[in-house]
Amino acid sequence: MQSQVTHLPVAARQVGRLSQSLMAMSLGLFIVGVVGFSHIDVIHNAAHDVRHSNAFPCH
Template identity: 40%
Template sequence: MTAKSQTASRFVPAIFAAVLGLALITLTGHVQAAALHDAAHDVRHATGFPCH
């Protein structure tokens, strides 16, 4: 492996994580609080985590 490909292979996961994080923050910042709460509540029930 060349030095250039090693450097690129290190940055790809970091860039992907940054884009994913920014998208998550942007989307959750624009959704209504009730919809976000309902989605989290449904996920808790779907995974079997007690929330009541």
Template identity: 55%
Template sequence: MNTASVSLGTSASSQSRLLQLAFAGLLGIFVIGFTGFSHIEAVHNAAHDARHSMAFPCH
């Protein structure tokens, strides 16, 4: 009985970690996509400066 609870806990933890990773990836894609291709000059310039500060190629 104790083994089953450990097994379920590991499975739930693995699913939770995968879900968190998926949401983090989607958030990153949204942020890069929205700010990188934004027609709002202030948003685009802020993203441009942030990319330079992280040594992320943008040109």
């Protein structure tokens, strides 16, 4: 059985890493923004309790 290996150009790998990094940062900022500024008390309080349980200062 023969296998074929395709090598991507360096530019394609860098674009892939960049897009993954940007998507991860966007997701993180979205989650922090939604939870941090949520007017729904259940969501905000759950995040607040998690921050305290991880010894992360929040106020």
